Amino acid sequence: MRRVREMLRLSRDGGLATREVARRTGVAPSTIREMFRRFEASGLSWPLPLDLTDSDLEARLYGEAGSRQGTRRRAEPDWSALNRELKRKHVTLQILWDEYIETHPDGYRYSRFCELYRSWEARLPVTMRQTHLGGDKLFVDYAGDTVPVIVNARGGETRRAHIFVAVMGGSSLSFAYASWSEKLSDWIEAHVQAFAYFGGAARLLVPDNPKVAVIKASLFDPQVNRTYAEMAAHYDTAVLPARPRRPRDKAKVEAAVRIVERWLLGRLRHRRFHSLAEVNAAIGEMLIGLNDHRLLRHVGRTRRQLFEEIDAPRLKALPSAPYVLAEWRVRRVGLDYHVDIESHFYSVPYRHARASVEVRLTSRTVEVFLRGERIAAHIRGSGDGKHTTLADHMPSSHRRYADWTIDKILREAQRLGPSVAMLCQMILEHRPHPEQGFRSCLGIVRLAKVFGEARLEAACLRALQVGARSYGSVKSILDNRLDGQPVRRGRGTEAGDDEGMTIPHPNIRGSGYYH
Numbered sequence: 001m002r003r004v005r006e007m008l009r010l011s012r013d014g015g016l017a018t019r020e021v022a023r024r025t026g027v028a029p030s031t032i033r034e035m036f037r038r039f040e041a042s043g044l045s046w047p048l049p050l051d052l053t054d055s056d057l058e059a060r061l062y063g064e065a066g067s068r069q070g071t072r073r074r075a076e077p078d079w080s081a082l083n084r085e086l087k088r089k090h091v092t093l094q095i096l097w098d099e100y101i102e103t104h105p106d107g108y109r110y111s112r113f114c115e116l117y118r119s120w121e122a123r124l125p126v127t128m129r130q131t132h133l134g135g136d137k138l139f140v141d142y143a144g145d146t147v148p149v150i151v152n153a154r155g156g157e158t159r160r161a162h163i164f165v166a167v168m169g170g171s172s173l174s175f176a177y178a179s180w181s182e183k184l185s186d187w188i189e190a191h192v193q194a195f196a197y198f199g200g201a202a203r204l205l206v207p208d209n210p211k212v213a214v215i216k217a218s219l220f221d222p223q224v225n226r227t228y229a230e231m232a233a234h235y236d237t238a239v240l241p242a243r244p245r246r247p248r249d250k251a252k253v254e255a256a257v258r259i260v261e262r263w264l265l266g267r268l269r270h271r272r273f274h275s276l277a278e279v280n281a282a283i284g285e286m287l288i289g290l291n292d293h294r295l296l297r298h299v300g301r302t303r304r305q306l307f308e309e310i311d312a313p314r315l316k317a318l319p320s321a322p323y324v325l326a327e328w329r330v331r332r333v334g335l336d337y338h339v340d341i342e343s344h345f346y347s348v349p350y351r352h353a354r355a356s357v358e359v360r361l362t363s364r365t366v367e368v369f370l371r372g373e374r375i376a377a378h379i380r381g382s383g384d385g386k387h388t389t390l391a392d393h394m395p396s397s398h399r400r401y402a403d404w405t406i407d408k409i410l411r412e413a414q415r416l417g418p419s420v421a422m423l424c425q426m427i428l429e430h431r432p433h434p435e436q437g438f439r440s441c442l443g444i445v446r447l448a449k450v451f452g453e454a455r456l457e458a459a460c461l462r463a464l465q466v467g468a469r470s471y472g473s474v475k476s477i478l479d480n481r482l483d484g485q486p487v488r489r490g491r492g493t494e495a496g497d498d499e500g501m502t503i504p505h506p507n508i509r510g511s512g513y514y515h
Helices: 002-012 018-025 029-042 054-066 079-086 093-103 110-122 184-198 226-234 247-265 276-293 303-314 396-402 406-416 418-430 434-451 453-466 471-479
Strands: 137-152 157-168 174-179 204-206 214-216 327-332 338-341 344-347 356-361 365-370 373-379
Touching: 002 018, 002 029, 002 054, 018 029, 029 054, 079 093, 079 110, 079 303, 093 110, 137 184, 137 247, 137 276, 157 184, 157 247, 157 276, 174 184, 174 247, 174 276, 184 226, 226 327, 247 276, 276 303, 327 338, 338 356, 344 373, 406 418, 406 434, 406 453, 418 434, 418 453, 434 453, 434 471, 453 471
Parallel strands: 137 204
Antiparallel strands: 137 157, 157 174, 327 356, 338 344, 356 365, 365 373
């Protein structure tokens, strides 16, 4: 007010123009003109009364316009409602102020409106101050504490269950899920359960930088685990890891982890669990209280209400089937154009023999990729050492044998004689590769055209007696005319034994086996 008195003195007593008063006092001319206008409107006269204090002078000049505690209180916006609206896409403070001033034309001006909102927002916890659009981000992490689970009641053996936590950025709706470990399979399964709980997928997944999710942490180009990225693509979302050493990037989930540890684990500390299912059932009950009944301070809404209002409308729809965990293996195709996966052999097109391929394994399927292109797909078989071969993968020289089925070969062999049929059956059962068995049996059957059916039957009988199980052995017997000669008995054979008696059986080797 000292400067106000000085400006009035220069103008009234000195007769100086407004610009000269502004130059001498260092105050803008517009400010001086506004002060003179207020002085004329105040009813005061110059010189000022001697008993007029600076406080009284300020009240007379600026009391109504400058005081924030005026006699008429302006309409106060609902700041919590504005905060929720700001989480919607394309909504700004300018838009909200426009709507406010339409309803209250004598309300706060825009600058004061923003100042008051920022002041209200500063009282919120740091995790609520961060503005996350509805349905935009899902923050995920593991809680530091675990839950003991009794797996052997008699011996008292326990295992520790790890708690996965996911929280929606806009509404803070929280989810928790217990698993035995933090490995990739449990990490993926926890995400699948979280998506099912929320009923949709957020646009972005924001994990910390665990090895199970991020192969190489980087500020600019983080490398995400391939299986994790594939799971995210299945739900039409993307992975955006938090920046290394930037804890506020994931402050939302860090706060949720603390809430889970206090709200859930603290209340479950006296309960005894005997399975993961019991733990998850108890967690589900606690989540109802946390999300559906507990009001958020400063907001006056539950997490569930905020979720239905902010996040749910913008979540992406879930795919028709949940993601199935897939593992990737690098393998080399064998010379027989088959890939060995856990002691079972799967075919690929024969032209890719000896190529290095990537194999994608699920619980039911096997897919083979070469330079990103899928070249084969099979139903997963058991590790029994057998082969799964598609006819389209075989070269033409092999394909003509594929028309012969086991039943067809055995019928043809039975027509030629019981010994031929028995020998072919034993070959088919004991060869590791079906094609090898087909070729041997086809070769034996076709020997009838060269040597006749009778000689072939006799040669197969002799092969059974001596333990021979190949096309080459039968052909050698025929070439050397051994099919008409009796098999020599070993020492200890009595004269009364019937040399013609043969009991063909895969468990009976015969004396020739030991020669």
